[in-house]
Amino acid sequence: MSTEENSCVPRQKILVAKFDMKVVKYTKRPKAKGWIIVRDKRADPDKRFKFRFLPEEHDAIRLIYPTISIEKRQSAFxxxxxxxxxxxxxxxxxxxxxRPKILYRLTHDGQPHGGMKPRGHGIVTVEPFSFHILLFKHLDWRCRNLSPFLSATDSMDKILHMYGLYDERGYQNIRLLIFETDGPGWDHQMQRLYRVLDLLAALGGRSPEYVSSMAREFILEGEIPPESIIEERLLESNNPRRPVKNPIPPKAKSTSKGKFATAYTSCV
Known part of the structure; x- marks a missing residue:
C-alpha cells in the first residue's frame, strides 16, 4: 500500500484479487488458477466464502500478499x-x-447501529481475496449477506429517489444523515472511502447501464464517525406505511450437478 502524502486525506492504493462475478461449474473453467467458493448460509458470516488456489500458485500469492495464510490440504468443490x-x-x-467534502446517507429502523455502522461491522473482515465478492454482494440489493461497507452519495437527487423507495416499502423512521468526510473522528487507514465508479472500472463485471446507475455513489469501509455528522433529519411522509416482508425477491438457486474440482487448496 502507498499513499500520496501531499494531500490532506491521503489516497491509498491497495491490491486486491479480481474474479469473474458469475458462478460457473469448475468444468467450464478448469484452467482457472483460483476460485471463490460460497459456503452454506449456516456458516459463520466471516467464513461465508472460501478461496481455493492451485498449489503451484502458492509462492506467487505469498509474494504479493505475505500475510495471507494458505492451507496445504486439498478440498473438492x-x-x-x-x-x-x-x-x-x-x-x-x-x-x-x-473525494467530496460532504456525503448524504439515508437510514431507517431496520438498520443496526442507527445506520452509522455496516451490518457486518466487527464480524466480516475485508481481505485482498474477499474484497471483490464483498463489494459485489454489497451492491446487490437482493443480497442479505452481512456487509462491511456503508453506502452514501453526494447527490440529493439520489437521496430523494432512495427516500421514495424506502417510503414505498414501509420503512420506519427514515433519516437523512449529512456528514463530513474528514476531520475529528476519522482514521483514514481504517475508514476507507471509495468511489464506486472507480472500483467498477478497476474490477469490471458490470453492464454499462449498471455502471451508469452507480454515478455519484460511494462506499465506506468502516463506520461514520459521530463527530463528522453535520445534520440529522427525520423524514416523514403522509403515505400509509405497510410492513415489509421480503421487499426484494430472492435469487433463484441452482440445483444442477457436475464434476468436482479436487486439485485446489484453501487460502484463508
Missing part, C-alpha cells in the same frame, strides 16, 4: 467464481481525487 487476476490495484478517495 463443484462451482464458484473463477479467478481472473491475483492482484488488481484499487484506490480510495483522497483530497483532490474525487
Amino acid at each position: 463443484l462451482r464458484g467464481y473463477p479467478l481472473i487476476k491475483f492482484s488488481t490495484p484499487i484506490s480510495t478517495c483522497g483530497t483532490g481525487t474525487g
